[in-house]
Amino acid sequence: MDLFSRTLSDLLDTVEALSDDDFARPSGCADWLVRDLVCHFVIDAQDVLITLVTPTADDVTHDAVTYWKVSHAPSADPLAALTVRLAAAYDEPWMLKHHVDDVGRAALRAAQLADPTLKVSTQDMVLCTSGYLGAYVWEWTLHHLDLVAHLPHLPGPSAPALARCREVLEQVAGEFPAGWSDTDVLLVGTGRRAPAEQERAVLGERELPYVLA
Structure with a gap:
């Protein structure tokens, strides 16, 4: 629960630090500008708010790991095109920045007030609140x-x-070399960066990327 709060707070602080010019730069998501990615954060924060007020008495079916679907190839997000159109509808970067901060801070407060043992339902899954936020x-x-x-x-x-x-x-893909930084493991392991020649040699025939989405 605490790590969720810190992670979201850090992300919102970084969005706040973006300059107007930064919004037109590419992001690490294929075909998305920074403004598109920031717009995606609005949708994510809304999802958190909706899920935290969708309790259920059903048995838990998923946790923080099994919540994510695993693929060995890039997968298309059906909402990707809509996100780009929504992002373009914000006339000025400050408008999008304000919306993200408004909804994001609300999600942060809701998470801090949530009962970690409460069961919530989302996307045909049931998780404890702590697992969902995880x-x-x-x-x-x-x-x-x-x-x-x-x-x-x-x-x-x-x-x-x-x-x-x-x-x-x-847990999903097996261990990566201990000498690799956490950032390199995440970038290579999710297909965000192709492994360098030396990295590929260490990985051998291991199938990449491992996409959790």
Whole structure:
């Protein structure tokens, strides 16, 4: 629960630090500008708010890891095109920045007030609130890396968030070399960066990318 709060707070702080010019730069998400990615954060925060007020008495079916579907090839997001159109509808970057901060801070407060043992329902899955918010640590951290992929002057996600996401990826995909940084493991392991020649040699015939979406 605490890591969720820190991860989302760090992401919102980085969005706040974006300049107007930054919104037109590419992000780490294929075919998305920074403004498109930031618009996606609005949708994510809304999802958190909706899910936290959708309790259920059904048995838990998923946790922070099994929440994500695993694929060995890039998968298309059916909402990707809509997200781009929504992002373009914001006339000025400050409008999008304000909307993200407004909805994002509300999601942050809702998570801090939530009962971690409460069961919630989303996308035909049932999770404890703690598991659901744990799943979003992955979402916020990976997208924080995407946000700063071409903006090296801005801070990336925290070390604890990166370490936790590495743990999640290695539970799904197996261990990566201990000498690799958490950031490199996440970028290569999710297909965000092609492995360098030396990295490919270490990985051998291992199938990449491992996409959790």
